[in-house]
Amino acid sequence: MIKNVPSTLKSKRIAIIGGGIAGSTIALRLAGLDINVTLFEEGVSLVNGPPVCHLHAGGNLYPDISDDQCLTLLEQSIATMKIYPHCINKRPTVIAIPQRDAGNIERLLPRLELLTQRYKALIQVDGSNKVLGEADDYYQMFTREDLELLKTTSQPTEMTQFSDWMIPLAKNLDLDSVKFPLLMVQEYGLSLFRIAASTELSLNASESCNLLVNNKVINVAYTAAKTWLISHSENGIQTTTEVDYLINACGYRTGVIDDMADTPKERMVEFKAAYITRWQQSERWPEVVFHGQRGTPEGMAQLTPYPDGYFQLHGMTEEITLFKNGLAKTTADSAQPKLDKSFINKLVEGWDQQESDSRTQKAITHISHFIPSFNDAIIAGRPLFGAQQIPGKDVSLRAYDVSFEGQQYARAEIVKASSALTVADQIIHKLFDYSYDQLSDMSKPNFVDLAENDINTLACNIAKDRDYPTSLAKI
Template sequence: MTQTHTGETVQTTPAKTVAVIGAGAAGSTIALRLAELGIDTTLIERGPSLVNGPPFCHLHAGGNLYREISDEQCLTLLKQSIDTVKVYPQSINVRPTLLAVPQGDRSEPMDLLPRLEKLRDLYQSLVKQDADNQVLGQPEHYFRFYERAEIEALAQRELPEQANCDEDWLVAFAKQTNLDALKFPLVMVQEYGLSAFRWAAIADLAIARLPSCHLQTSTSVINIQHSPKGSGWLVSTRPTSSSDDADIQVCAYDYVVNACGFKSGELDDMIEAKRQRMVEFKASFVTHWPQCNGLWPEVVFHGERGTPQGMAQLTPYPGGYFQLHGMTQAITLFQGGLVASCEQSSQPKLAPHFLQKIDGEWPEQIVHERTEGNINHIAQFIPSFKTAETASKPLFGAQQIPGEDPDLRAADVSFHHNGYARAEIVKASSALATADAILKDLLESGVVTSELAQRYLTEHYFPVTQQCGHEEVTIRAEQLARERHYPDALARVFQD
């Protein structure tokens, strides 16, 4: 029997423990979800800190950024994005996203309308169900089209110092973009930024305040096996920096969550839990553009993935810093970077040079070439962006994709043995849905009998997490950015 910070009694069996292996966006969220309810949770991470996996920079509200994603996935991601804003409000960078279709693209801007209407209608219905769901602005203003004349008129305005309306975000874009390169209308969507550094900071601060969560960083899982007692698991760990068997520790857990991201197959192989999955290595690039002038929305120039005309994406941060994606083989995508599991192993095998990059070994020439390529990719639409410069090493990582559909984006969890769950998110906004599904399984299987958990099974209960303040989150996020050798700006939001 334990008590929460609010004094509520939680009925739990003392022997019942959960191990969450991997502390990325999914693992840290699952650990918080359980520990907030008083469930004894150990979070094990091979790296030195939390949420240090593949880069993410926006909510993917409905996934409307990417045309190849199905409408069904878009609607799922919208609901998940709303939940993410409510639980992690200090990780959100509130600024809109502008979608543009280049002249040479196969589609037309109005092709986006049916999907946007479905998203708006779902958002309206969610707000009608619960007013607290209104986190992406007014539902009726979820998106808006702008004709060329309207953009040209905005170009005549003075640059605003702060945004008091949606149009304030478009003035700098209107002044510096080659409008002849685009089809009209453009569409602005209330799709916000999502900071990985701030998410990591929130998780770090909250976990430190939750007595039910035991964090083990710089710790590698080297084996997992069924407990000889017939239920539960034995997890063997040792310090990531060690290869000495004398440092191995073995702990028993009643339930294990595999949240190892692109390395999930390694745990599956340890217990012979077959699973088909893919892994894709990607990178985004960090630039500084001192001449940017004014406020910028996120801008997505549509394009066909994998071709030289692949989507170009410009994600703004304060101080003229931008994160760039160019969905071409020469920039964000990599030849041979998408691999699949095989009959002999559930772990897709990335080539050694990708693993070296994941470990932080980026040849300076590759960083320069790909960043310059990305700058040029953006500059075909915003000519003055040519003056941007490389600001740091890329943001990078390998993304797991369960199954065999490389376009899958809305995924959350799968279960194998009793007491073994896999977190299989593709997008960070799916982390909460994964945590919810695992909590439900814990209750249905009888591992957890907490009355508090039963009460909050269908409602997110994150009182400690949501108490993290703006200033302390910023300080910790900036510290994490510096430790990982990125600009502080990536840890800040525009309202600072």
């Protein structure tokens, strides 16, 4: 039930442009408050964009981002788990430092303790924040001797402790390729296709949200009456919608709307891709992240498990996930960074098959440096790809959320998916001048009333429509 939502808030008309994870989550939050919101999405379904695979464990434990960003990501991830309970792949994440890397796990210990203490404090404030297990079990270290013992162990049917998850890695990891100890942290996966399904089902069922997919916004204009006019087109038919507030949640194309609204903002856009492989395994895997210097041939390698033997791969090298000239910046003439034509072609028309296969095979080779048997993995789908916006000038930025122009225009500028709910509350706080204490008493969007079968069916259909294996949509 909606609590303490002022009638003045409900009477406002809000437009959100962009149905990615930011725009969809903001729409859910507003619709959950019975606010009149219209969500414009150019595609035929919600939550497209850069590949999503986890909440924040990889980013949160990169040594090159600040402790403050990590703490923010932890809090945002907990909030995300609470509103997307049907979209979480509950398996831990392993962090390994390669022998060739200058770092060591010990450097992360102060950060891990900081995160553990913050997690404990969040649980003390609100018991519902305990979504990552017991705080004292947030992480565990494994020595080489631990892995040698686990090599001869069979994985149990029911996973009850960290060591159960470590068994398949112990059996397949080249122990000489990494430094010990290894770190296992209680961080989970996030299903892109299930979020797409959940948001679509919830917003279609809401009386407060007008969900307009297959609608391209072609212009926005601020009027003398202090309203926004949104011109949009569906199947060649142009319509104009008038609203009181405009939220720009266009992801890598945020600058396009900024240019229309004459609200310049400095940002970068980076094209990225992840790769779909299949490797027949009878045991359940954790996610595994091998640290490495970004942009070099030894860049980070990431193995993300899905059902039925599917694995999503990242490799932070220019031959795999990153791309030469794949980072573009704003200019004096436009708030929209101009990606090279080759990337626009990928985004609009799709990939060249030869390049797709070549980069996927390089990703397999990158992982097999540490897990030799992974060399048997096969290419199992087209890349997951998209362009990620990064506000400002810091390419390592991970925890960012929202910016404002005047009182009636906001930008949702998330880098990590887990920041979306924070953005929603900041927008309500700013645009409507409600305190965060008041907001905490208002209802949060959630999917507890959605049928699991409905989510499964729609998520698998979305994956199939986008030409991906339906296993990526399963828990």
